[in-house]
Amino acid sequence: MGDPAPRFRPPKGKEIAIRITLIYLATAFVILLLFEQLLDAVGPDPEAAQQLQRYLGGLFLAITGALIYYVVRRVVSTLNRGEQVLREIVRSVSAAVGEAFFHTLVEKLCLRLGADHALLGRLDGNNPNLVHVVAAYSRGKWLENFDYSLEGTPCASVLTGHPCYYMKNVRHHFPKDEQLASLGVESYMGVPLFDSAGKAMGLLVVMHGKSLKARQRTESMLQIFALRAAAELERLRNEEAILHMAYYDGLTNLPNERMFHERLQQALQQANRSTGQVAVLFLDLDRFKTLSRTLGHALGERLLIAVVERFQERLPPGGTLARLGDDEFGVILTGVESPEEVAEKARGLLDSLRDPLTFSGQEMYVTVSIGIAIYPHDGLQVEELVKNADAAMSRTKEMGKNSFQFYFPELNQWSMQSLILENKLHQALEREEFVLLYQPQLNLQTGTFDGMEALVCWRHPDRETVSPSDFIPLAEETGLIEPIGEWILRTACWQNMEWQKAGLPPQKVAVNISARQFNQLNIAELVGQVLRETGMEPRWLSIEITESAIMQDVQKTRVTLRRLQEMGVTITIDDFGTGYSSLSYLKQFPIQTLKIDKSFIDDLPEGSDDRGITAAIIAMGHTLGMLVIAEGVENEAQLDFLKGRGCDKVQGYLYSPPLLAENLAEMLARGSEASISAG
Structure with missing residues (x-):
């Protein structure tokens, strides 16, 4: 590659100095010889000799000056060339970046x-x-x-x-x-x-x-x-x-929402050229905000990083995992062949969190809800696909969390209804639209009425009664479960005291405490305050907590349950069998009652797996000195199976549906004798 500008070569200073010195000495020697010969030629004439000396001296000065001029010029020329090279490089690079x-x-x-x-x-x-x-x-x-x-x-x-x-x-x-x-x-x-x-x-x-x-x-x-x-x-x-x-996200170093949208746009353009499919997965960690507030900011961040590492282990090659919010993530899968393939990848992400995460000797269980939208069936644009995947994720939350749902067109209508419902839910407490129902429990050993569970329903003025399954998950997501839960606890205790003041036989009332209430609020302090205000003895109150709720922070759970036990309140594990607890963990907690989840009762006695699980739960509970209750009992065959396995109590429509306070008072007034009926 040629260049017209001269290269810079370092001056050969030593050679120049030797050359000039030799020239100078040779000139002086020649002048001396010439001076002697000329003196011999002019003879003894002093004036001529003096004139000759002046001429030769002038010649020597001229030669010396010429040599000095040559040296200075050479040095200056060398410096100029060096400066020229420097200017040339500076000029070449000054405009470049x-x-x-x-x-x-x-x-x-x-x-x-x-x-x-x-x-x-x-x-x-x-x-x-x-x-x-x-x-x-x-x-x-x-x-x-x-x-x-x-x-x-x-x-x-x-x-x-x-x-x-x-x-x-x-x-x-x-x-x-x-x-x-x-x-x-x-x-x-x-x-x-x-x-x-x-x-x-x-x-x-x-x-x-x-x-x-x-x-x-x-x-x-x-x-x-x-x-x-x-x-x-x-x-x-x-x-x-x-x-x-x-x-990129500063904590996890994952692509952020902006990068996620750009990569998704690129994936859609490529898929459009190749007539391929792209799957968008929207992931939301279940109850993570509650976990983070409970654990503290620093430990919450460590837990989030550990979750990301689990996700990355299951991320398919070429897939993109991005953090879209505090506890929200997005996944892009390209080259998708079928919904079954996407479902398999979603199950892999769910399974990545199946084992607990361990911090400071404590095991933490985290689950995730996933929504899926597929290009081009569920949308052609980035915003549309992300919105539809988010809607599918919200539906997963509604369906019980820790699973995945594909988007379907009706979800948009459902999402709008959910938003409207949320707005009205904010006003429901002020307008006293919530009502407590009480479902009696039957003691299988005595055949008598033995306790009840308080269940909330929402009587919205513009529609029929709203089922708890429709608004309780929404209340948990929005944080409204805290004031609603406090209202349920206070109302149930107040009503129980009203029955006792009326001379009716005292009965234990069970109140459900949500995971958010249990892990965020000082639930022991709230229970103590409500008992003091209503005047109800603690022995007539049972607090029901789900398995997954007590496993979120084992150390804090142990302390809270001990405080409730010291008050005299009964502790019941609700929906037992659906969580992750083990016999070793149950032994750590002051639990008096296990309630078998309805899902194990539905197929009794035909379902062989359910028969084995139910019998094992009853036997395990009794081994640990616990009372065992089965909920959702709706036919005689289920009842007979549970009796035969030694279950202590049941509740369900076979014995009684949930009743209003006045109807349950009538039941109490008839005496403790209870008969099994379908209605």
Whole structure:
């Protein structure tokens, strides 16, 4: 690659000095000889001799002046050429930035300094033994960028913070440096590049295929341009950091929402060209906000990072995982062949959280709800697909969480209804639209009425009674479950005291406490306050907590349940068998009652698996000295099976549906004798 500008060659000062000295001595010698011969020629005439001496002296001064002029001119010319080279390089690189600057700089250094090779490298921020070469020029052409290991190379010396100069035999000093050998390098000169904090961040190197004698001017050039190169490297590093902040999450280092949308747009464009499919998965961690508030900010962040690591282990090759919110994530799957394939990937993400996460000796269970939308069936645009996947995720929450749902068109209508319902739910407490029903429990040993469970329903004025399954999950998501739960607890205790004041037989009332209430509020303090205000004895109250709720923070659960036990309140584990607890964990808690989940009762006695699980729960509960209750009993066959396995109590429509307070009072007034009936 030619260049019309002259190369800079260091002046041969020693040769010039010797040459001038020899000329000067030879001239003086000639003049002396000439002076003696002329003196002999003019004879003894003093005036002629003096005149001759003046002529020869003038000649000597003229020659001396000419030599001085030559020396000064040569030095000035040399300085001018050096300055010209410097100006040429400055002019070449002054308008360039980024990669263009680096490439221009190494090229001009090679051409103007007569070097065979030049490179500029950036130190790897994570691996201090690695340099990323961002520009390299070798014998008239640019090289592709490459990574350069510092071990056994002169570059390692440069990045200790000191210039490194080997004027000859550099390969002898670094025999393991394959790069030096492949380029045939004999001399090496490199300087470090420092950032504004004075930390080495890169290096600038020129190399020759021959030994060198002078280094001063090359060293000066490298030092001058090292400052400019370091400034440009730091500017690019800062730009990359800003760009990373704009497109990546600071905690998990995952792509953020902005990057997620851009990658999804690219995936849709590619799928459109190839008539392929793209799946969008919207993931929301169940009850994670409650967990985070309970654990504290720092431990909550560690837990989130651990969850991300679990997800990444199950992420298919080529898939994108992004953090879209505090506890929300998005996944892009390209090249999708069928919904069954996407369902398999979704199950993998669910299974990644099946095992507990351990922190400070405590096991934490986290679950996730997933919504799925597939291009082009569920939308053609990024915003539409994300919105539909989000709607499917919300439906998953409604269906019980810890699962996945595919989007279907009716979900948009359902989402709008859910939003309307949420707005009206905010006003329901003020307007006293909630009503408590009480479902009696039957003691299978005595055949008598033995306790009840308080169940809330919502009598909305514009529609029929709203089922708890429709609004309780929504109340938990919005935080309204806290005031609603407090109202249920207070109303149930107040009503129980009203029955007792009326002379009716005292009965234990069970009140459900949501996971959010249990883990966020000081539930023991709230229960104590309500009991004092209503005047009800603690023995007539049973607190029902789900299995998954008590496993979120085992240590805190143990303390809270101990406080409730010391008050005299009964502790019941609701929906037992659907969570993750084990016999060893149950033994740690002061639990008096297990309530078998309705899902195990539905198929009794035909379902062989349900028969075995139900019998095992009853036997385990009795082994631990606990009372066992079965809920959802609706026929005689179920009742007979439970009686035969020694179940203590049942509740369900076979015995009685949930009743209003006045209807249950009538039942109490008839006495404790109870008969089994379908109605």
